[in-house]
Amino acid sequence: MKHLQPPQRKQFEDEVVQYLDGLYCYALHLTRNDEDACDLVQETYARAFRAYEQYQLGTNARAWLFAILRNTFLNRLRKARRNPVRTHFEEQEELSSAMEPVEPPLGTDPETETIRDEMRRDIRKALSRIPESFRSAVVLCDVEGFSYKEISSILGVPIGTVRSRIHRGRAMLQKMLEKWHDDMAEDSP
């Protein structure tokens, strides 16, 4: 077993900081609000930096960080369930504002951007309605591009379970998006 030596600590810290955007994005999908997502990511990094001596060279640092983040989230969730203070509506409202892109990309025409905003809102809404275990599998696979093997290590479940959650999670999303699309088509004159 080969652990990091003190001079390698900076290298380790520089590497894990690269994954900040992905961790924040995943945290938003788990917590559904910006403040909790930022707090969760901060705690994840604090834990990772404290645990660097246990970190083994050759380990997948990115998957390791995502696993810390999810475990921290689940621990918080267990505590929060004993003392619920937020409503689902409040969470959804915060999620909508938290996940807006900072600025529209340059050179994108307003009409295209409006369509993209609507699609983005629909996908977020659909994702927020599927159970966390399925949502995590889909986000880790489709947004973050992790392999089934990596997702298996992050979620702590067998690859077959990951595969099944991705299949079912995507199917749930597809069904919801199609239904909303059909409803909109029926409402149109």
Add this chain to the structure above:
Amino acid sequence: MTCREVAEVLHDYVSGELDDSENGEIFRHLQNCESCRAKARQMQELRTRIRDLLRTPAPGHLRARVLSLRSE
């Protein structure tokens, strides 16, 4: 491969989880089957849309907080 067999692994195909030989078999089936091809396209579009639309950069204040946690 039959349509039923393809349907069982189409998600894995879209995820890029199959080996070269399996990819080849699916690819050949899709070339000749319009119905499975439409399903594959739909899955691929959903995956691409999710990836393109949901990426959100971390806010600057969070980056600063994380950087401050590093050792001196």
